[in-house]
Amino acid sequence: MQVTETLNSGLKREIKVTVPAQDLESRLMERLEDAKSKVRLKGFRPGKVPLQHLRNIYGKSFMAEVVNEILSDSSKSIISERGEKPAMQPEINMTEDEKEAEKVLAGNADFEFSMSYEVIPPIEIKDFSEIKVTRPVYDVSDDEVEEQVKRIADSARTYKPKSGKAKEGDKVTIDYAGKIDGELFEGGSAEDSDVVIGHNQFIPGFEEQLVGLKAGDKTTIKVTFPEEYAAEHLAGKEAEFDVTVKQVSEADELVVDDELAKTLGLESAEKLREIVRGQLENQFGQVTRQKAKRQLLDALDDLYKFDAPSKLVEAEFENIWNQVTRDLESAGRTFEDEDTTEEEARAEYQRLAERRVRLGLVLAQIGEEAGVEVGEDEMQRALIESIRRYPQHQQQEIYDFYRQNPQALANIRAPLFEEKVVDHLLAKADVTDKKVGREELLADDEDEAEAKPAAEKKPAKKKAAPKKKAAKAEGDAE
Known part of the structure; x- marks a missing residue:
């Protein structure tokens, strides 16, 4: 097999592969020899069918299997030998001329094909101890717990x-x-x-x-x-x-007492307050984590500047754009209604797609080098949680679909992996907790930007409203 690089420009690669006819012939003969002892043909004793007769019957179909095997195995082995990581499955190109194809299947011509792909650029992991994250922390007050308890009591009145x-x-x-x-x-x-x-x-x-x-x-x-x-x-x-x-x-x-708690399946009013406090702390804790994660991703975005594979960016952009246009269509609105134009919106979402892909590659590299893994039990819990969103009569079918489709399972794994990498990074970064009030914690990033001194603000940009639906967490790399 002859392998020739025909393109090496930026992240783009193209490889020409030629498999000599004699190599194809050798593989075909191995298959025919194997089939000779297994096939049963009328008029021949087992194992006594002449190879040429077998070739006349099965030659083309066996050769097609040989060709498909070469395409599958060689693309992986060639890229592995080159020490490259393809961003997506290589695109295979071969002759569309029927006569040429017939010659190959008949064993009378070399098999030629080309592989086109983009590589993931090398990413050098940097020192994360210099990344500074200010983590906003809100302490749930007794009054807030009591207010929520009263809401629960009110609903049970x-x-x-x-x-x-x-x-x-x-x-x-x-x-x-x-x-x-x-x-x-x-x-x-x-x-x-x-x-x-x-x-x-x-x-x-x-x-x-x-x-x-x-x-x-x-x-x-x-x-x-x-x-x-x-x-x-x-x-x-x-x-x-x-x-x-x-x-x-x-x-x-309205009375909050042990009797009320017992109607809710709890032993006392104090236990009710304890559970309510835990729920509130968990809710605010999730907001705290998201804001810390956003700062971390912003810092990584500043640290790592490289060209992302265009095919990955294109796929991510299409996902975002399809969601945005569906949202606009459902709402009966246009880009002009959102104080922007389609051209401006495309440019903005293109930047968002590039950021997401770049951060995704960075987090994947960090996780790989740190040995971050998602366990089978974690995957199982996440999968069950995911299928619970479907009607009960569909859940087994959805479960089977995920278990039989690696790409679907990868979509379940991706956010789990990302969160574990974020945990790893937060443990290494310089994280400072800052006590904040409820309103400050729950303020949107845009509101926080408005509250900054003018010297700290970035230039204002027009933003399409659907962005909050399609890409609310702009920094997320999922």
Whole structure:
């Protein structure tokens, strides 16, 4: 087999491979010899079929198997011998001329093909001890725990009917029918629906208009769906709801005691408070970690500047762009509505795709050198957690799909691996904890940037709103 490099430019490589006809013939004869003792043909005793007769029958199909085997094995071995890491599966090119192909399959011509691929650039791991991360930490207060406990107690309260008008905290049982532009819309109607005034479970402005109503009253409530409403076809729309009040009920006294805890399956009110505190600390801890991770990835982005493989960037860009355009289409909006243009949006998401790919390669190299591994038990837990999002009757089918598809499993593994590499890096970086208030911890990065002195701000950029959906954690390398 002759191997010739025909292109070596930047990260791009192209290799020409020639397999002489005599090598093909040798491999074919090995297959025919092996088949001779196994094949059963009418008119011949086992093992006595002439090779030429076998060749006449199976020659082309066996040679096709030889060719496919060469393509599969040689691409891996050639790249391995060159000490390169391909960014994606090499693209194989061979003759499309039927006559040429027939000669190869007949063993009368050399087999020639070329491999095109991009390599992952060498990444030199640097000293991470100089990376500085300020980790915002929020201490959950007793008042906050008590407030959440009261919310839980409120949700467990019982109600009894009353004859007066509805007020804040009362439960109102209603029938309603929602219309947009005079037409009923899907999901906008219900009967015997319970609304607790002040729980903010309905569209903003809806519950407040129930105050002062009593059983038997009919009214029309006018509201506007939020711009970020989950059902995008309703977002920002004005609606009217024809409402009939069936019953008004008032809540029993709000009491947080051991009896309440027992109705929730706990032994005491203190145990309830302990669990609530743990849940709050875990929620705020996740925000703390994400902000620390973002700083870490920003630091890596500054440390590592290299050209990322264009095919990987192209694939990542397509993923992002498809999500963005789907979001816009679902919302019935355009790039102009988002104060940008398609050209500007493409440029911005192209930069985001390049960053993600580059950081992904950096984290992969760091993890490899650090010996970071994702255990089978971790994979199993993550897989089970993933399939729980599907209806129960589909879960076994989804589970089997993942177990039978390495690429699908790789998508489960990737975020686990990334988080473990982040843990490894945070252990090596210079991390300083900073006590912050709740609002500061929960502030978006853009809000934090606005709060910085003008000298510290970066130049403002137009941003398409869907970015928060498609790429909210811009620094993530997943």
